[in-house]
Amino acid sequence: MNCYGKFAHIYDNLINSDIDYSTWAKKIMNIYEKLNIDRENYLDLACGTGNMTEKLALYFKNTWAVDLSSEMLSEADIKLRNSGLKVNFICQDITNFELNRKFNLITCCLDSTNYILKESDLQSYFKSVFNHLENNGIFLFDINSYYKITNILGNNTYTYDDEDITYMWENYLEDDIVDMYLTFFIRHEDFYKRFDENHRERAYTCEYIESTLKNCGFKIINKLDNYSDKTVTDVSERISYIVTKL
Structure with a gap:
């Protein structure tokens, strides 16, 4: 991961x-x-x-x-x-x-x-x-909390955007585990550089x-x-x- x-x-x-x-x-x-x-x-x-x-x-x-x-x-x-x-x-x-x-x-x-x-x-x-x-x-x-992971994070998508950082955050929930796929675009002078992260959390x-x-x-x-x-x-x-x- x-x-x-x-x-x-x-x-x-x-x-x-x-x-x-x-x-x-x-x-x-x-x-x-x-x-x-x-x-x-x-x-x-x-x-x-x-x-x-x-x-x-x-x-x-x-x-x-x-x-x-x-x-x-x-x-x-x-x-x-x-x-x-x-x-x-x-x-x-x-x-x-x-x-x-x-x-x-x-x-x-x-x-x-x-x-x-x-x-x-x-x-x-x-x-x-x-x-x-x-x-x-x-x-x-x-x-x-169990409520937050299953109801708020869940199978939802979030976005964030400012002058220096933009990201897209997509969640997939299965068997009490949420997979969070994040794609970042970071400003470097006159261009943006992309990188990806995958995070996983379990609802207890x-x-x-x-x-x-x-x-x-x-x-x-x-x-x-x-x-x-x-x-x-x-x-x-x-x-x-x-x-x-x-």
Whole structure:
């Protein structure tokens, strides 16, 4: 699957207008501080270009970040070095990562968990997190809800156009997996350069996520509607989980 290659270089231009990382980070730290946990070690999984890493690294003594895309990690490394932050970037698969250390806070934001398509890989991912989490640590992640993937993404087509970037986004849903085919046209002086990306996400029910978490040894502290204090409903589009070890 061609995923997060050339897209890494324009990712922030597209995502930063839709995602308020500062608000998300403040909410995460508000939750974290109420639990009175040490600010020693933080791990950001599927860190992408380091937007959440950059916000939360400010609060911790040591920060590590993992992603499967070397292109995204390169963008993140440049960004955080320019911000004067020291972060350890590692290129690994989050379904089976090994860092030989434990963390007080682990995050995995922006529906990266939905990119895990196999149930066995989801279990391996949760177990890897469990093994890297301090006994009183917190794991905070979010998912695109079953409703969003099956009803909003579904079999729909979206387009975007401005002076520098144009894209077409076509979705095909089958057996709870949405295939997203994106065609980009990026302006280079007086011409446009095309590249294509294919992304796949799986729709997981809350019942399945929660039962898998418990089977892997986690206790669910809370779940939120998109990093807000609103209660999760049947039409919530993003669901955030806050869990710890049993």
